[in-house]
Amino acid sequence: MSTGTITDPAPLDAADPLAAHRDLFVGAETPLVYFDGNSLGRPLRVTGPRLAAFVEQEWGGRLIRGWDERWFELPLTLGDRLGRACLGAAAGQTAIADSTTVLLYKTIRAALAARPGRTEIVLDRDQFPTDRYVAAGIAEETGATLRWIEVDTSAGVTPELLAEVVGEQTAVVLLNHVAYRSAWLADAPALTRIAHDAGALVIWDLCHSAGVVPVELDAWDVDLAVGCSYKYLNGGPGAPAFVYAAARLQDELRQPLQGWMGAADPFTMGPSYEPAPGMRRWLSGTPAVVGMLALEDMVDLLGEVGVEAVRAKSVGLTAYAAEVAAELLPEVAPASPTDPERRGGHLTLSHPAMREVTAALWRRDVIPDYRDPHGLRIGLSPLSTSYAEVRAGLDAVREVLDEVTA
Amino acid sequence: MSTGTITDPAPLDAADPLAAHRDLFVGAETPLVYFDGNSLGRPLRVTGPRLAAFVEQEWGGRLIRGWDERWFELPLTLGDRLGRACLGAAAGQTAIADSTTVLLYKTIRAALAARPGRTEIVLDRDQFPTDRYVAAGIAEETGATLRWIEVDTSAGVTPELLAEVVGEQTAVVLLNHVAYRSAWLADAPALTRIAHDAGALVIWDLCHSAGVVPVELDAWDVDLAVGCSYKYLNGGPGAPAFVYAAARLQDELRQPLQGWMGAADPFTMGPSYEPAPGMRRWLSGTPAVVGMLALEDMVDLLGEVGVEAVRAKSVGLTAYAAEVAAELLPEVAPASPTDPERRGGHLTLSHPAMREVTAALWRRDVIPDYRDPHGLRIGLSPLSTSYAEVRAGLDAVREVLDEVTA
Known part of the structure; x- marks a missing residue:
């Protein structure tokens, strides 16, 4: 099926x-083509045995003592490690907690409360639904009022578009670093500056960038950020999310879900809630320790490899996928930026038959995602994906497109 | 150390x-005495290998397809199984999600919104801090205003005490089924009736009763309930919590953390949020699948054994612990009900030296919990605790009390 004019992946x-x-990932030895690492990353091979050992030794052996020994601090210590490995965040500004949805609720509410008298939340219509x-x-x-940025589909959310809508009523600007369908990569430092110039706080949703695109929250002067850990951070289905709050704002921000784990002294169990200093105040209930373990393995690996190296491979993979698609699938429209520097870790290909194509690909163990309208989304998790896999998957798209449009 | 006059556990x-x-639980073969099953239950032996197999086969093998095949429905299907096994809840009324704290936020907010014009939240000062x-x-x-029930330490929250504070301003009554320190077991059907007679909704926190005390949410005409799964449900540290909403109220109640997983059609990803019918609307973010697996194992076991049998053993264990403590520790004051029918699954013993005693017990691998003021809390998880363990633990308390008060 492949043609001689297309670059050989070998x-x-x-x-x-x-x-x-x-080879560090489960399933690397199988012929399955995985194009959905941006939805659910593959597990590391170390993770299964590690979970079993945790149950046997740490949970089963240390029992409640585990809280004093490690678990109570784990949302903050693992947050720090994630911040250092992937987010450009100095220690004391990142916590693992809840889900992205719950953390979006906390951060938006906290930001609104910190800008009294301002009534607008600025966001864009291409943002992830949650x-x-x-x-x-x-x-x-x-x-509060929602004020919408009208996204330019040929450029994503640009500084110019944001500048048009922010103003003295803007309390908070909520933006996605990488757009979940198109993969447009936002100019986070420039957009943050525009929000700040208008006197607003900014919240970055890093779900589609954490672990694959370098993020420099401290250097970009970001106020708040959230993201999930089950995509490029390989934390497993429904792993807890993360939240970043800049140190300079921590005393002034309060989130509304006041729980014992966010209290200044959780075990005094006193009559009234006093938020803990630092990042602990972003916690509410008992931290999801079991849920954090797989993430811990991937953060270790990312710390060793370095996100810059991961990004370099990611750009290589998406560029190769774009090149092969252009040659092999001329009737398919790219729905992602052509400039790799403006693109996140995935690539969306558009064609009216893509819903049907996705279903047919799944039946052959080629696993992309489908996103309305007409989008075949190819998420290439750099550490677990080979160039040969990209090529095999796109060859399969060619065959399946021929079948379903025959 | 033991005296001949005390009942032999054998x-x-x-x-x-x-x-x-x-023997189904990790650690049963060790001499460690575990008196904190009401804070963190021991893992089942099947759980470690099951987690490893999940990572290898289900997460690693099925990848994103796992969502369609099982995970998307798991918060509701496992909720149904938990409801049937332990909560007296017919299908379609229980979901696994978030943490107890987050679910308390959702249920209280939803209940307040369902009683417009009423301004009071009734609760008691002995309630768990969160x-x-x-x-x-x-x-x-x-x-809203908090209206406090002044708990009678010799009877817990009684119907009379509740009747005194509810009225036409009461929107919602929040109660703990078993008090986390004293173990007072509330008369849930009577208290629910009093809340309803006042026109209020009731929320039961079942953290200290689910899995150990029979609960009949449907029969008691309860409106809403929440609880954690890491105590007598052995879900592991930080396992997700559960929420119950009576079918008759589901359409009318709306929780404020609107996320994609609670939307009527999550994958349409449409412009506006429409809450799903039924229990799905209580979900917000991506369900914590990895975090639910251990709970699943314990729900299976509880379904086989039956909560009535578990309760019978629980009453036996706490009665035996009370008897032994009365004989062996005459200087210690029981801080829990003496009537086993009014007591949950744990027992608190009060003495000014108990903070120090707890630390010394931990050093000998006898693991109770300490709760201010002066409370040694003995949580006896019925399926994983033997009478001999109770006796050995209380013998150790005797020895340590002698040491620290010498």
């Missing part, structure tokens, strides 16, 4: 300095 | 129809 894999890492739904719920309950 | 263990179940902290935060943000 030399690319041979030259890939991260090629050997693929971001929009949470913001809409908060608008309804607080009387 | 015949009690020999006559215990659930005795063999203890319940009081969440309610206080909601009072602050909504303008």
Whole structure:
């Protein structure tokens, strides 16, 4: 099926300095093509045995003592490690907790409360649904207004578009670092500056960038950020999310879900809630220790490899996928930026038959995602994906497109 | 150390129809005495290998397809199984999600919104801190008032005490089924009736009763309930919590954390949030699948054994512990009900030296919990605790009390 004019993946894999890492992941030995690492990353091989050992030794052996010994601090110590490995965040500004949705609720509410007299939440219509739904719920309950950025599909959310909508009524700007369908990569430092110039706080949703695109929250002067850990951070289905709050703002921000684990002294169990200093105040209930363990393994690996190296491979993979798709699938429209520097870790290909194509691909163990309208989304998790896998998957798309449009 | 006048545990263990179940738990073979199963239950032996197999086969093998095949429905299907096994809840009324704290926030907010014009949240000062902290935060943000039941330490929260404080301003009554320190077991059907007679909704926090005390949410006409799964449900540290909403109220109740997983059609990803029918609307973010697996194992076991049998053993264990303590520790004051029918699954013993005693017990691998003021809390998880363990632990308390008060 492949044609001679298309770049052979073999030399690319041979030259890939991260090629050997693929074998660290479960399933690397199978012929399955996984194009959905941006939805659910593969598990590391160490993770299964590690979970079993945790149950036997740490949970079963240390029992309640585990809280004093390690678990009580784990949301903050693992947050720090994640911040250092992937987020450009100095210690004391990142916590692991809840889900992205719950953390969006906390951060938006906290940001609104920190800008009294301002009434607008600025966001864009291409944002992931949960971001929009949470913001809409908060608008309804607080009387705030949603102010929409009209995204330019040929450029994503640009500084110019944001500058048009922010103003003296803007309390908070909520943005997605990498757009979940198109993969547009936002100019986070420039957009943050524009929000700040208008006197607003900014919240970055890093779900589609954490672990694959370098993020420099401290250097970019970001106020708040959230993200999930089950995509490029390989934390497993429904792993807890993370929240970043800049140190300079921590005393002034209060989130509304006041629980014992966010209290200044959880075990005094006193009559009234006093938020803990630092990041602990972002916690509410008992931390999801079992849920954090897989993430811990991947944060270790990312710390060793370095996100810059991961990004270099990611750009290589998406560029190769774009090149092969252009040659092999001329009737398919790319729905992602062509400039790799403006693109996150995935690539969306558009064609009216893509819903049907996705279903047919799944039946052959080629696993992309489908996103309305007409989008075949190819998420290439750099450490677990080879160039040969990209090529095999796109060959399969060619065959399946022929079948379903025949 | 033991005296001849105290009941020997051996015949009690020999006559215990659930005795063999203890070997199903990690650590049963060790001499460690675990008196904190009401804070963190021991893992089942099947859980470690099951987690490893999940990572290898289900997460690693099925990858994103796992969502369609099982995970998407798991919060509701496992909720149904938990409801049937332990909560007296017919299908379609229980979901696994978030943490107890987050679910308290959702249920209190939803209940307040369902009683417009009423301004009071009724609760008691002996409640677990997170319940009081969440309610206080909601009072602050909504303008609601907290109305306190002054608990009678010799009877817990009685129907008479509740009747005194509810009225036409009461929107919601929040109660703990078993008090976390004293172990008072509330008369849930009577208290629910009093709340309803006042026109209020009731929320039961079942953290200290689910899995150990029979609960009949449907029969008691309860409106809402929440609880954690890491105590007598052995879900592991930080396992997700559960929420019950009576079918008759589901359409009318709306929780404020609007996320994609609670939307009527999560994958349409449409412009606006429409809550799903039924229990799905109580979900917000991506369900914590990895975090639910251990709970699943214990729900299976509880379904086989039956909560009535578990309760019978629980009453036996706490009665035996009370008897032994009365004989062996005459200087210690029982801080829990003497009537086993009014007591949950734990027992608190009070003495000014108990903080120090707890630390010394831990050093000998006898693991109770300490709760201010002066409380040695003995949580006896029925399926994993033997009478001999109770006796050995109380013998150790005797020895340590002698040492620290010498």
